[in-house]
Ligand SMILES: Nc1ncnc2c1ncn2[C@@H]1O[C@H](COP(=O)(O)OP(=O)(O)O)[C@@H](O)[C@H]1O
């Protein structure tokens with residue numbers, strides 16, 4: 001054990017003398033996590049694109065439709081185009097038949113048409129047309145979502161009209177009249193106001209939501225969207241991770257950290273080759289040092305370095321994105337240790353099968369990137385095709401990420417993460433066994 | 447002290463050591479002289495327990511040396527052929543690591559490190575990274591790192607390759623002093639000058655075989671001549687070459703005659719002949735034989751190739 005400790009101290013002394021290694025292990029990953037975070041918008045309050053060109057053609061003379069257009073114009077995610085510039089620089093309003101060629105011409109990728117029959121004649125709902133060039137699926141989804149949000153939050157009146165239209169169809173004009181009359185009577189009785197005006201407003205689909213918003217006293221909970229979503233009853237409930245402070249970051253930072261850990265550990269395993277080249281193994285083995293001392297001290301070094309690196313990167317995540325690292329810190333350390341053990345074993349396996357340091361590095365780059373991609377470090381595994389999801393389960397990245405999310409996302413207890421820890425340690429043991437076997441027959445100690 | 451008994455070591459089809467037997471007595475400064483690829487490093491690595499031979503056995507002080515059992519290792523120190531140091535660490539840190547691997551600790555280790563660094567004139571550079579050292583300084587540290595645990599037997603594998611004359615002399619002086627203190631040294635080299643200067647006994651090794659074993663004098667005595675006198679081959683010296691043939695061996699190569707006198711032939715007789723033939727003494731170059739000649743004689747190869 002003393003020998004292992006001496007060798008371990010040597011490895012750390014070596015590591016901290018090597019500024020490049022230190023910065024590659026800690027500073028570069030933190031910088032990259034910061035950059036990735038900016039790219040993926042982890043820090044923005046309202047995530048999403050800004051200034052996406054959106055062409056809007058309004059064929060409806062319903063005043064609410066114009067309100068929707070104005071609302072879209074106000075949305076900072078969009079740059080709304082309603083006019084077409086002719087070659088002679090004169091402008092005219094866009095027409096629907098302009099849109100498709102212009103999209104093909106890549107002048108914009110999204111267009112919204114508000115048809116004359118914006119309020120559906122059948123059923124409750126709005127009739128809108130969205131034209132798009134879904135060159136980028138994520139962007140398309142986001143933009144569609146934003147459009148819905150804009151419609152939803154800014155123009156409840158349109159849907160109110162749709163409700164009225166729907167009600168008319170089912171109840172018949174006369175009975176709707178009676179219904180509105182009854183509601184108006186109830187409302188004026190309760191809140192006061194002019195009965196006829198209220199009836200009028202109801203018939204035009206104005207449920208007075210705007211007024212509610214205007215009148216909302218500080219602290220009053222009712223906002224138009226809020227009120228509206230109660231009518232429409234779209235319920236979405238997030239069951240897990242509701243309390244996670246920065247959900248996006250919690251999901252992704254662990255994956256990135258894993259990738260950097262794998263890189264750092266395969267680099268440290270490749271350092272074996274430098275020691276061999278220098279004849280250091282001859283010197284060590286001519287002392288009362290066994291091969292197993294060298295291998296296990298290196299393994300221990302990898303696990304400790306990996307643990308420190310992972311913890312440091314999670315703390316960087318805490319600083320940059322407010323990930324709740326301390327809330328479940330003990331379990332986090334356990335899962336980080338298991339992940340570091342698996343990664344270290346992986347690095348040792350590389351060193352044991354590669355003939356040269358260059359081969360080890362090349363192989364490492366290939367495997368680390370493949371494993372990170374399939375294991376879900378870049379992209380959620382659940383978004384992948386099914387067979388990829390199966391493959392993912394064979395990577396240590398997958399199980400590490402699983403563990404991180406159990407700890408940071410679901411806040412699971414030590415007992416609950418034990419199976420994942422077991423799988424990671426199992427991977428570590430299996431891979432290490434192969435590596436040790438290879439080391440003992442391979443040329444490293446020759 | 448060290449006994450190699452019919453050792454054979456192969457790397458695949460290549461036989462690196464072929465039935466080598468060797469006995470090293472305590473206090474010897476034993477030279478292993480041979481060109482690159484002769485098998486010197488292989489022999490060292492077997493003695494150090496880094497590899498196991500295919501046949502034969504090695505004992506150190508009567509205890510078998512095996513790769514599996516590290517107990518014999520504490521009595522020996524290996525100076526690897528390459529500079530086996532952590533070059534990002536300081537001289538002192540390197541020595542501390544190697545000392546600790548032998549179980550040395552605390553004040554004792556500190557004192558030994560001080561002594562070692564002083565002995566090879568590196569005390570003032572002790573805190574500098576090894577990679578900032580000159581080749582000669584690194585070689586000196588490489589050497590002294592094998593001695594911290596005060597082994598009885600030191601294996602020096604070509605410890606002076608590629609260094610300046612001062613460092614080389616420092617290493618020589620250092621080793622000679624240690625041997626005077628009772629250390630036993632096996633020193634491999636392909637420089638005959640080193641073996642000549644340092645070693646009390648020399649083994650001539652080539653292609654995995656020990657071709658000759660003995661003191662410098664004993665090896666030189668194996669040559670069929672003790673001395674070589676060369677002179678230009680010209681009509682003027684033709685008579686001399688003919689007369690000398692009766693007293694030894696005369697060979698002619700290029701424009702030079704080489705005369706190897708038979709045992710017992712006196713130099714005075716040679717000078718008598720040259721005077722008689724009225725040849726100027728400036729024509730003659732007399733050389734004592736060298737290990738180079740011994741090697742050539744034994745193996746038919748030159749040491750430097
Ligand atoms: N690890 C090895 N694998 C295969 N062949 C080797 C190995 N080490 C040395 N050899 C070969 O064994 C022979 C002896 O090598 P070595 O002992 O290093 O000689 P020396 O030290 O005298 O130069 C050489 O032909 C060398 O190529």
Ligand SMILES: [Mg+2]
Nearest residue numbers: 486487488527
């Ligand atoms: Mg050698």
